[in-house]
Amino acid sequence: MSSNIYLNVSKTLSHSRANGPGVRAVIWVQGCTIDCDGCYSLGTHPHRKVNLVPPSELANWVCSIEGIEGITLSGGEPFEQAGAVVELLHTLKTVRPNLTIFLFTGYEMDVLEKSDKGEVQALLSMADMLSSGPFVAELFDSDLLWRGSSNQRLIYCSNAYSQNDEPKWTGISPVEEVKMNATGFEYTGFKGKSGVIYNHLKSMKMAE
Secondary structure, three states: OOOOEEEEEEEEEEEOOOOOOOOOEEEEEEOEEEOOOOOOOHHHOOOOOOOOHHHHHHHHHHHHHOOOOOOHHHHHHHHHHHHHHHHHHHHHHHHHOEEEEEEOOOOHHHHHHHHHHHHHHHHHHHOOOEEEEOOOOEEOOOOOOOOOOOOOOEEEOOOOHHHHHHHHHHHHHHOOOEEEOOEEEEEEEEHHHOOOOHHHHHHHHHOO
């Protein structure tokens, strides 16, 4: 693996129940050219330098986290930094092979499968599960599991999970989640700007 590759990272979260099966470490990458209208994560769209991190450093961070079932890559668009993500996952799997891989992507599955880029195919082959497809504001549905709009699909890429697990996940995965950290808090979830917690946090910030 190359030692001169970096992953442009928007933010990270060590423990989350809102971004895939079980408790997961989450990495949001920076940069997405799909640029879906109405996307909640507009700040992650520009391909500008935020935090350039060696994949091995991120892998070491994930390996140090206890009590997680896997890692989730979101964004931004993970497949637009596929080479760096593949290096991260290769290093991670060497140390903790049982961790599962969940990817959020704005690309449809058939587009990814037809890609002639080796790093895209390598990343696709490593995924256990995808939430796939562009966000369409007119199809927004806050009741969907790990999706923002009804055109998006959950894709099972390995035998780690199956569609039969979805009723269980729906019952335990929060649609809004807030985690405290040393400098404040991190909000994540699928309610977007319609979320009760989101709007409460926004009103508190405006009142400061």
